[in-house]
C-alpha cells in the first residue's frame with residue numbers, strides 16, 4: 241500500500257532527472273525510498289544512540305541515555321559494551337559483504353584456470369603476475385593458467401586461514417604493518433576475523449569497549465587489505481584493468497527506443513558478461529525484429545561502476561535511483577546480484593511490465609523470479625536473460641513511458657596503476673610528479689570521498705557540497721561507489737569541471753594531464769585502490785613513511801550501509817582522518833565516542849570525525865591536511881585560501 245500522503249520533499253541539490261521522476265512517482269501513486277523514510281519517522285532514539293541491545297533473550301535491554309536508571313542491561317553490560325558490540329557487528333557484516341564478493345571472483349579465477357574453454361578468461365596476465373609476486377607464486381615462463389590456479393588458491397586461502405597474516409596486506413607500508421603487529425590487529429584471515437567478532441560480541445564474551453574496537457579494526461582491515469583488495473585485484477585479472485574512458489550518467493541514458501536492461505548490485509561477474517553479450521549481433525537483430533532500436537544496458541550502484549570502468553556502460557543512477565529507473569516504464573528487465581537492493585524494487589517492477597530477476601542464492605526476494613547465476617554457463621545465462629528482456633519489449637505500455645532527458649558526460653576508470661600514467665607523466669611509471677605536486681603545494685592534498693546516498697539528508701547535498709569545497713581548495717578528490725555516480729550526474733567527472741570548480745593549483749594539474757578533478761576509481765570494493773595509491777605515494781618518498789603521515793583525508797558524507805562502517809574503520813586503522821556526516825550509532829556511549837573520535841588517533845594515527853555540515857566537514861579535512869603538511873615541513877599550499885576559523 242502506498243504510504244505517500246504529501247508532496248515530495250523539496251530537494252535543493254537533486255539532479256533534474258530525480259526531481260522529474262519523483263513527480264512521476266506521485267502521479268503514479270507509487271512510493272519511493274523518500275516516502276518510506278518519512279513514514280518511519282520519528283525513528284527510535286535508543287537505536288540511533290546505540291543504547292539498545294537485543295543479542296540475547298533476556299533482552300532487548302535499553303540503557304537510559306539521560307543518565308537515569310537503568311544504566312546496564314539485565315546481564316550487567318553497560319552502555320559502552322552495548323554500543324561497541326553493535327558497532328563491531330556492523331563492521332563484521334560490512335566486511336563479510338565485501339569479502340564474499342572477493343571470494344566469488346577468486347573462485348571464478350580458479351575455474352577459469354582449471355577449465356579450458358571456460359566462459360571467463362584471464363584478460364590481464366600482467367596484473368596476474370603482479371599478484372603472483374605478492375603470493376610468492378613462481379612466474380618464470382610457466383603457462384598462464386598454472387600461475388592463475390596458484391594465485392586463485394592463494395587468494396582463497398586468505399579467507400579460511402586460522403593463523404598467520406593476510407598475505408595481500410603485505411602491500412601496506414612496512415611501518416603500518418609493524419604498527420598493526422604491535423597492536424595485535426594484523427588480520428589473520430577474513431573469515432577468522434568475522435567469526436571472532438561475532439563470537440566476541442555474543443552474550444557474555446568481550447565486555448571491554450576498547451578491546452571490542454581493536455577486534456573491529458582487525459576485522460575491517462581484513463576487508464580493506466583483504467577481501468576488498470582480492471575483489472579488486474582479481475577482477476582486474478579476469479575482466480581487465482579499467483582504463484580512463486568516456487561515458488554518461490543519469491536516467492537519461494535509458495533510451496526509450498531500446499530494449500532496456502538495468503543491472504544492479506555489486507558484483508561484476510554476470511554484469512560483465514551481460515556487457516559483452518549485449519553487443520552480440522544476433523541479439524541486436526532480435527531486438528530490432530521485436531521493434532526496438534537496439535539493446536540498452538545501464539547500471540545502478542556498484543555493479544554499474546564495475547561495468548562502467550571496464551566497458552563504458554552508462555550509469556543509470558545511484559542507490560537512491562533504483563526505483564526511479566523502473567518508474568520510467570521503459571525497463572524490460574532489472575537483473576540484480578547482491579547488496580544495496582531495496583526489496584521495494586519488486587513492488588515498483590510489478591507496477592510496470594518490468595521483469596525483475598534475482599541471480600544470487602544469497603539474495604532472493606519472495607515472489608521474484610530467480611535465475612541462479614553459474615559462471616560455468618555464464619554466457620548462456622546472460623544471453624538467455626537478454627532474450628527474455630527482448631521478448632518482454634512487446635509488453636511495454638508505451639503510454640506510461642517517461643524517461644527524463646538529463647545525462648552528463650564523464651570520464652572514469654582510473655586505477656592505482658593508471659594514476660601514475662596520468663598524474664605521474666606519460667613516460668615514466670612513477671608517482672614522483674604527484675608527490676612533487678603535493679610537496680610544492682600546487683596540490684594541497686588529496687581526499688577519498690566515497691559512499692552511499694541517504695534519504696536522511698537533502699539528496700546529494702552532502703556529496704556535492706563537500707567535493708566542491710575540497711576542489712576549490714586544491715584538494716584532488718578520488719571517488720568510488722555512489723559518491724562517484726553522484727559526482728558524475730552533477731558534471732564533476734568531466735575534465736572541464738576542473739576549470740569550473742577547482743582551485744588554481746588543481747586546475748593547473750588537471751589541465752596539464754587532461755583529467756577531471758575527481759578521479760572515479762570504481763565500486764565500493766575498489767576503495768582498496770585508494771589504499772594502494774596512498775601506499776605508492778609513501779613509497780615514492782618525500783611525504784613520510786606511513787599512511788598517517790600523508791596530507792590526505794577520507795569521507796563518506798551520506799553513508800548508509802554497514803559496509804561503509806567497515807570501510808571507515810579500515811581507513812582509520814590505516815591512519816586516515818575519516819569524516820562521516822551522520823554519526824555512527826553509538827553516541828549514547830560517551831566513552832566510545834571519545835575513543836573513536838580522539839584517543840584512537842594516538843594508537844593508529846587515524847580517527848573518526850562526525851560532521852553533518854558538509855562544508856564544515858570539508859574544512860575539517862583541509863585543516864587536517866594542512867596540519868600534516870606542517871608536520872612534514874612542506875611549503876604552504878601555493879594558492880592557499882584561508883578557511884573559516886574553527887570554533
Ligand code: SF4
Pocket residue numbers: 293294295296297298299300301312313314315316317322443444
Ligand atoms: Fe540485555 Fe545483556 Fe542480553 Fe544484551 S546481552 S540483551 S544487555 S541481557
Ligand code: MSK
Pocket residue numbers: 506541542559579580690691692693720721722723763764800801803804
Ligand atoms: S552501492 S554500499 S549504496 S556506495 Fe556500493 Fe552505493 Fe553505498 Fe551501496
